[in-house]
Amino acid sequence: MSGRHTAGPRVGLFGILGSGNLGNDGCMDAIVTFLRDRYPDVRLDFMCMGPERVAEVYGAPSTALQWYEPHAGDATGAHAAALKVLGKLLDPFRTFRWVRGQDVVIVPGMGVLEATLPLRPWAFPYSLFWLTVCARLTGAKVALVSVGANVVRKRFTRWFITRAARLAHYRSYRDDQSRDALRTMGVPVRGDDVYPDLAFALPSPERRPGHGAVGVGVMSYYGGNDDRERADELHLRYRTAITGFVRHLVDSGRPVRLLSGDVADEPMVEHILAEVPGDVVAEPLTTLDDLMRQMSQVDTMVGTRYHNVLCGLKVGLPTLSIGYAAKQDVLMAAMGLGDFCLKAGSIELGGLLERFAELERRHAELTATLAERNRVTRERLEDQFAALAKVISSDEKTTRETT
Template identity: 30%
Template sequence: MTMDTVKPPRRARTTVSLFGNFGTHNLGNEYTLQAIIHNVHKYLPQAKVNCICTSPREVTASHEVPAFPISDRLVKAPAGEERRGGNGAVAKFIRRLLVRLPRELARWVEAFRALKGTRMLVMTGTGMLGDFGIGPFDLHYEILKWSLLAKARRSKLLFVSVGAGPIAHPLSRLIVQWALSLADYRSYRDDFSKHYLASIGFDTQNDFVYPDLAFSLKPELPGPSRRDGGGRVVGLGLMDYYGNDPTGNSSEATYQQYLEKVTTFLAWLLERKYTVRLLIGDATYDTRIRGDVVKKLQERAFRYDERQIVDEPVGSVEELIDQLAATDAVVATRFHNLVLALMLNKPVVALSYHEKIASLMAGAGMAEYCQSIHGLEVDSLVQQFVKLEQNSQILKSSLEQTVEKYRETLDRQYVRIFRDEVELEQRPDGRNGTGTDG
């Protein structure tokens, strides 16, 4: 065979695996996943994308990418399903030794197979490095497991614009630091996350801070913004808030205090003839609050025009964006309600239950419109809202510039993390030393 007839080696397509708590109807997380999928295709148009997530079936249906489970351990058993086996200490030990250990080894093998051909495993944004409702052997253990397996596959491991802290459990701290130490690239979505990790002994000196990944995807509206009547429309973003116990134990008393105060603020808005859209950010978790605030108004015998409250179901991030677009200002609790509102150039007041919200608002130049949810004072909230309304036009101009700056900054991060793969796609053979297929 002559040299003229020798075919060049077929170029291997880059495979990027995206890891995170996706498919669970947390609408902020779903938008984060949309954003990075969009940008992988933008910067690596030939790349294959898959997702390692909590609910693969939901992710494949919503985002049209192949998906694998993080672990079947994270899928809860149906309510009322009885556990098998005895409850004694000896029985538990035997069950763990004979059943759980072999099963977990099988999960490691399945995860290793899922990473076949992966050149980049991206730990994708979100607050995955905090321990609110997460034990050491839940998501943090899985992050470490998949990180170790990525390195075994000789894949690049990247933590991209992740949120971190607080982490109360000492073992969780060790697991998180171990996983981070394996990374080829690390960036955090705010200064708090970077400084927090440094405060618990992890070296972040060479790490980066970039905005939340959601800012890298400009929202697409289906049509002209819907208006609810002729007056001003306020989006009131609510949450089934039970407190910040890191063990995830809920406090009904905390919820009732939050309910009382947001209902009082809602009544104040209605008295002043605002139309109020009730918003949520997690279609699975936030199941009580919208109905409870309306019920609380009725218990108080508060009279208002029913058309002043708009309470529409939301099952997707597109529906949430459409609802936010129909507002003039937003007062919200959930992080990504605030992020999406800022992206839509809506002046916002934040009810902060976590340092990430205070960091978000400070970065957007909105620190004076942020109030801690702990010890929330309705009078102060009213004052902040009145000031927000007075400065609305100035704030909108400033927010537009800030959001555009965030998008440009995130573009630079994508260039940074995908540079090697872009060069690889442009090479004739497309080969490198990562992502073994064995």
């Protein structure tokens, strides 16, 4: 390590963690499990969006990523605006103080280098950029581990993302597309590796007979960062198709289990429950483990959120992806189900029913394919953790190109 102490490594985890996004929290859980298994004396610290929940779950110090969030309360109007400005002034100093206490800061998985959903440059992209600047100033190392990326068009968002990537000590990606995106944006990626998404490292529950049940993972979908002007139109199209699909399943005598991946998806779940009477259940979800346990009770999966799709594949369920970004298509192809991808922005009930029927017809074949692909994925993640261990244990100074 850096020689600043003789006890276990001081490792910070940084990101949109603990705020209700199951995929992000699943990646965090995979990293924490690895760290505590490999380094029993590791000293964990978190800087995240849900510090109270993270501190409770992991029993480690946790700091709010943004000063404004825990201080906002019921502030509105000019008062809220003033608090946001104050927070933006305080956050760089808070981040510097936090980073100074770490040897390594890990950004675990997540699409931290992408803008496939609405994203403001002064939100997380700026926070990530400043994290890497602080690490350079204090001698800490930043590791972007199995992260997602895409080619970002918005100028300021792109600038923060690419500068953060350049300043990181270690980078790995969850797919080739992510690495290619950074290369396209001018980031030197020679020596960067591609490994599976960290959520694949979580344990899988034992499958139970689904008795024809279908899992339907829903999302409060409003398009991406470039779709703000037609967000309501996209949402209505998506909601109409998904609601019609659930109604078709129920009318056909199929039990349906509604699944989500973020607290923001609850309105969509409530809408379907109100519109479709019958054998439709939706139980609380707080972790990816909860999600996969519920998936283990169905026979087939249809999902929109990236980690809904990923968990369906990991559990071994023939899965149909209604994707909002190319990353889902890449994931599906890697797992042998590239023929079963639809686009959330142009979804139609007829096309959805047709693809679902084909998915069920090939159920046995696809189940066998997933068993083999999951085996290979687990082996690749062992390589990822071995590479990360070298970053944590090494005294090597940062040598990445920063210009």
